[in-house]
Amino acid sequence: MEFVFDLLSPLQLAAVGVTAFAAALLRAFTGFGFAMIAVPVFSLLLLPNEAVVLAAALTVVVSSTSYKEWWGKFPVDQFLPMIAGSLAGTAVGVYLLSGMSRSEFQLWIGLCVIAATLATALVKPSTKQRVPKPLTAGTGVASGLMNGAFAIPGPPVVVYAMAVIAEPAAARAFLMAFFFASNVLAVMMFSVAGMVTATPLVLLLLAFPLSFLGDLLGHYAFRRFGGASYRPVALLVALALGGWNTYAGLQ
Known part of the structure; x- marks a missing residue:
């Protein structure tokens, strides 16, 4: 137990746990948002590589x-080419992460989350089901x-899913499978x-x-209330965290 408190203070450990709870709830309800909530908070407490490993794990x-x-609840024909592209992009992203300082990491996280949140807010689902594979x-x-760089794979895929998958349940399943x-x-x-x-692995067990x-609770909320009510809350929280990390990265 002393080793755990050598890593973080009790208050910081509590922050990791509360963040993990909130991020998992949001992800289960919406299909996305775990990394957009978790990584900005983890990056305030941990080194960049520790924050991304913990969030991904x-x-x-x-x-x-x-x-x-x-x-089995998502469109496979869209899933396969997207995950193939992700494989190539992740390798490059990991390389970029290795050269970032903590402040650069926080700044880029903040800017990416803000941009993605605003883009997601503007995109409305379409009835169009097929898009070009490229x-x-x-x-x-x-x-x-x-x-690879931030452990936040969501923003481009969330915009994609909201634009081309009209059924909330199918979009949610697609996002969960992809992430x-x-x-x-x-x-x-x-x-x-x-x-x-060792640090992210120990925190993984605790969180x-x-x-x-x-x-x-998130899955229960989705079955109880459906997928229509999550957007304003999810986008507001993501925007606030993006703004905070941008501010922290500029200090």
Whole structure:
């Protein structure tokens, strides 16, 4: 236990746990938002490589426990080219992360989250179901770059899903499936790059129970209230966190 308090103060540990809970709840309700909530907060407490490893690992573990919510419920023809593009983009993103300072990391996270939040707010779902595969793969590459550099693969894919998948349940399942697969790729590449250390692994064990609870409540909320009410809250929280990280990165 002393080792844990050597990593972070009790208040900081509580912040990690509360963030993991809130991020998992939002992800289960909307299909996205875990990294957009978790990474900006984790980056205020941890080194850049620790923040991204913890966020990616939590996403993989929590997604694995609730795979029945998304498995077989998403359009595979759009999923495959996107995840292929993500593979290439993630490798480049991991390389970019290795050269960033903490302030640069926070600044770029903040700017990317703000831009993605504003773009997502402007995009409305369409009844159009098929898009060119190069566009789908290109979205995957952009997502992979953000995944490798910041462990935030969501923004390009969220905009894509909201633009081309009209059914909320199908869009939610698509996003969950993609983020599970992209974070598996990210954790593998972080491991190869030597970025997986004891700190995020210990924090993963401590944060998982709260993430699991948040995941359960988020799935219940989606079944109870549907997918129409999440957008304003999710976008407002993401915008606030993006602004805070941009401010922190400029200090």
